[in-house]
Amino acid sequence: MGGYKLGFILAGIVIAIFIAVFVFALLPSHLPPPTDKTLTAGFMDAIAIKSNLNSLKPEQIGSGAGFTYIKAYQKMCDLAPSLRAIRGISRDPNPENNRDFMAIVSLLQQAAGKTVNRRHLLFIKQAPLPSVQDLVQMRLEAMGTATIMVGENDKLQSHFKQALKAYQAALMLGYNEWKYGLFLDVRTAGLDTLSSAVDAIRSYYGHGKTKSEFPHDAANNLHNSLKNTVQTWYKKYAIVHSTDPYAGDMANIIKHDQDITWRIEAMINLGIARWSTSDASEAKAILKFLQKWQHNPNAYLSAAAKRSANITRADIRAMGVSSE
Structure with a gap:
């Protein structure tokens, strides 16, 4: 009798599943x-x-910046595999003392003088889910933020050429992520880094021994344009992401x-x-x-x-x- 009861129960379950699937299929x-x-x-x-x-x-001499950026990002992944490590780098007041990070800055400076000959700058191969996407974006933003900080510290020590080189490395990193990025995390990180780098260059040419009217005006115009772009971008970002x-x-x-x-x-x-x-x-x-x-x-x-x-x-x- 127990076997018959079990058989009836199993049959009932199968029928219930079949009905549920059938009803779901008929749903408009x-x-x-x-x-x-x-x-x-x-x-x-x-x-x-x-x-x-x-x-x-x-000055842009040669091509192949895309490969160099990807190499820099891979090093950044090794250096900052976790959210805590990423925050540590982005908040470090003296990133120039971190030898591993300065190896990344060196790559970014190399890439800044080259053009990107790729259709898309892909740091990961497929569209990421939001949890991965946010980590990629934060890692890229930390890379840009710390590079700008290297420039700020160079400027404080009157190493002006080195400071400008760091700013330009961040500028081109942000611009190329924005222009050649495919996924939202990369392009958003690029826009943020580009905005910060433009502000740093604007300040660099705005006063002191590095004051220069023409590049300051150019940086000022780009700063004003970016304000509108960032506002529009994040308004859309809030809806889509x-x-x-x-x-x-x-x-x-x-x-x-x-x-x-x-x-x-x-x-x-x-x-x-x-x-x-x-x-x-x-x-x-x-x-x-x-x-x-x-x-x-x-x-x-x-x-x-x-x-x-x-x-x-x-x-x-x-x-x-x-x-x-």
């Missing part, structure tokens, strides 16, 4: 409409810096944004939205959307769609994002 699937946040005129336009840094950057992404807006960005960086970021966050929604039909629609985009001819978008569709509830828990 739909994505919610986008909100005014992403329907605002100009939201999908590429964000640009409306000034150039030609008069501030060092969200711990509670709204599926309708993410899908709208994926389909219509002019900048592939935001489209990739929205693709990853759509996978997060799939687990954070309490609407089963919406979750189904998100999965179907992501599966469709896996066949997109753009390799980066299709790879991001695949990665996003494969996000699991365990991934969500690891990121600290609430799921229903």
Whole structure:
């Protein structure tokens, strides 16, 4: 009798699962409409810096800066594998005393005098989940911050040429991350580093023995342009890089944004939205959307769609994002 009961129970479980799957399959699937946040005129336009840094950057001789930047980042990963170590470097008042970090600065200075001949500057190979993304961004920002601090300390000791060399290394690091970066973490770190480096160069040429009117004016113009760029960038960043992404807006960005960086970021966050929604039909629609985009001819978008569709509830828990 016990065997029969167990058989009936197992059969009931199988039938219940079958019914649940059948009912889920019959659910109407739909994505919610986008909100005014992403329907605002100009939201999908590429964000640009409306000034150039030609008069501030060092002379460009040769190419291959991309390889050198990646080598520098790999050394930074070894030096700062954890969040605590990253903070230690970014807050160090005397990074010039750290021999390992100065080896990184040397690489950045080498790269500053070269051009990037890569289409994209990839420090990691695939679109990262937010927890990894934030770590990459903080590591890159620390690299730029500490390089500028090296320049500040050189300036205090009247080592003016060395100071400018450090500032220009940070300037070109930020600019090249911004211009050639693909993923949001790299481009955001680049924009922050570029802004800080421009301010340092602006101060360098603004007074004292290094005062010079023409480069100071150029730095001032770039500073003003960057203020608007940073404001626009972070306004969009708050919508796209969200711990509670709204599926309708993410899908709208994926389909219509002019900048592939935001489209990739929205693709990853759509996978997060799939687990954070309490609407089963919406979750189904998100999965179907992501599966469709896996066949997109753009390799980066299709790879991001695949990665996003494969996000699991365990991934969500690891990121600290609430799921229903």
